[in-house]
Amino acid sequence: MRGNYQTNSGVQFRMLSDDQLQELFDGVLHVLEYTGLDVHHDQAREILKEAGAWVDGIRVRIPSYIVRKALDLAPRSFTLFSRDGNPEHNIHIGPGRGHFGPGPTCPNFIDVETLERRPYTKADVPLVAKTVDALPNIDFCESLGTVNDVHHDLGALYEFAGMFPNTSKPIVAWSYDKFDSAGIHEIAVAEAGGQEAFERRPNYVHYCEPLSPLVSTQEALDKLIFAAEHRVPLIFTPCPISGGTAPVSSAGVIIQGAAESWMGLVIAQTLQPGLPFFMGGVFSVMDMSAMILSYGAPEMALNMAGLTELAHFAGLPLWQTGGCTDSKAFDEQAIIEGSLTVYFSALTGGDLCHDVGYTESGMTGSVFQLCAMDEAIGYSRRITRGIEVNEDTLAVDVIHNVGPNGHYLREPHTRKYYKNEFWYPNLCDRRNYEEWEEMGKKTLKDRTVVRVHEILATHQPSPIKPETEKVIEKVLAEAEKRVKSS
Numbered sequence: 001m002r003g004n005y006q007t008n009s010g011v012q013f014r015m016l017s018d019d020q021l022q023e024l025f026d027g028v029l030h031v032l033e034y035t036g037l038d039v040h041h042d043q044a045r046e047i048l049k050e051a052g053a054w055v056d057g058i059r060v061r062i063p064s065y066i067v068r069k070a071l072d073l074a075p076r077s078f079t080l081f082s083r084d085g086n087p088e089h090n091i092h093i094g095p096g097r098g099h100f101g102p103g104p105t106c107p108n109f110i111d112v113e114t115l116e117r118r119p120y121t122k123a124d125v126p127l128v129a130k131t132v133d134a135l136p137n138i139d140f141c142e143s144l145g146t147v148n149d150v151h152h153d154l155g156a157l158y159e160f161a162g163m164f165p166n167t168s169k170p171i172v173a174w175s176y177d178k179f180d181s182a183g184i185h186e187i188a189v190a191e192a193g194g195q196e197a198f199e200r201r202p203n204y205v206h207y208c209e210p211l212s213p214l215v216s217t218q219e220a221l222d223k224l225i226f227a228a229e230h231r232v233p234l235i236f237t238p239c240p241i242s243g244g245t246a247p248v249s250s251a252g253v254i255i256q257g258a259a260e261s262w263m264g265l266v267i268a269q270t271l272q273p274g275l276p277f278f279m280g281g282v283f284s285v286m287d288m289s290a291m292i293l294s295y296g297a298p299e300m301a302l303n304m305a306g307l308t309e310l311a312h313f314a315g316l317p318l319w320q321t322g323g324c325t326d327s328k329a330f331d332e333q334a335i336i337e338g339s340l341t342v343y344f345s346a347l348t349g350g351d352l353c354h355d356v357g358y359t360e361s362g363m364t365g366s367v368f369q370l371c372a373m374d375e376a377i378g379y380s381r382r383i384t385r386g387i388e389v390n391e392d393t394l395a396v397d398v399i400h401n402v403g404p405n406g407h408y409l410r411e412p413h414t415r416k417y418y419k420n421e422f423w424y425p426n427l428c429d430r431r432n433y434e435e436w437e438e439m440g441k442k443t444l445k446d447r448t449v450v451r452v453h454e455i456l457a458t459h460q461p462s463p464i465k466p467e468t469e470k471v472i473e474k475v476l477a478e479a480e481k482r483v484k485s486s
Helices: 018-035 042-051 064-073 124-134 152-166 178-192 195-200 218-229 250-271 298-314 332-348 367-385 396-402 412-421 433-438 444-458 466-485
Strands: 037-039 054-056 059-061 078-080 091-093 108-110 117-119 171-174 204-208 234-236 277-280 284-287 318-321 352-354
Touching (some): 018 064, 018 250, 037 042, 042 054, 042 250, 108 367, 152 178, 152 466, 178 204, 204 218, 234 250, 332 367
Parallel strands (some): 171 204
Antiparallel strands (some): 037 059
8 A cells, every 4th residue: 555655647738837936826816906908898898897997998907806706606627528428429618628629710611622712611510520529539529610611600600500410519609790699598408408507418519709909899798798698618719929919929819818718717717606607718929920819829828838737726617728729721730740749638627628620710611631730639648648557557476477578468467558658640640661662652642631531421310309490490580580670
């Protein structure tokens, strides 16, 4: 029996000290209390004022004690549930657990048949959802694009309606306004079996964004308030650009972005104490030569790691970023940038890591990049799982029994452990040259395309309830009627 024995259950990664994190934390509180934010929403300003904030026109300053109270109320650990009750698709948010999924809003898409870039359409939504449903290391679903072939105000609603029947994994939904927020929620509640059942087992998360620097719009806060009032787990996540809409320094962009997010936290926890809330975003750089928000920059991984550590220091889960690239093609650059950001997110324990499958600096979604990153996530998870050290895995007796010049192929110890100790790839090729040559000399790109086509041809997601199908039809019909009459 061991006593006073310390165990590291996985790879340990730490970038910032407690002193540095305290400085960042204090910096966020200082910005919120003395600089404040512009809040373009009458009800939100009133909520903040009643909570104790100082309101001067649209400028709101929040004393630190109010922020600390909101941080204390927000849970660090909770569960997001699959829509069909499959426990393997539940997401358990908590320390040391990282989860991965695509992002939304790309205007373009890589066609699954021609592999050419084109506008994203309504027909692409089920393809993305089915791919997500089938990939073992992709944990939640987003659409990888913005639907272009419906009324522009209805794109987000059509995305949710297309994703929901085609994956049972939790969905991160976004919306343009409170009207499609309500439609999305009606669909989710119908499948859950009512509002109370949804609250016990939420099957989606609502995503909304403030603006950098230090602004929250009417639309963003409409959506935040709707989510809070209906107990929908919430992501309130800015996209500050270092050197553009935020300070150029990593510490500066982290402080500003956290302040933008924590203003939403205060509103959410005032309205609905204990509501699951994610801070986070895309914290990358303005490439001064190309004038773009870089999705492949090492500084993005660095900033997100720092933000993750601050979030966990404050007791909040984080909306991370990774698996994305600035490359315009499914090539070596895409794999390098995507894999490194996935690995960094896994190391830091980013709770929900989104934008997996983004290419062209967030302009184009690709299920091929998504599929390849599923492989990179599996690889990263094996590393971050670490090394189990116990009496059996030490294998001292096994080494003694085999002795010099023996082998371990027939050992019961080998048969017991090799399937769990070893990671086996789905796309990477380990065969010898002659076997690879005989199989057609297929590259990683070739194998990825084949796997995506196999998933789309054969994978069958679990069906939604018939009554939910009727609700989807009703919600879409009502939305079409609303935009035509407006």
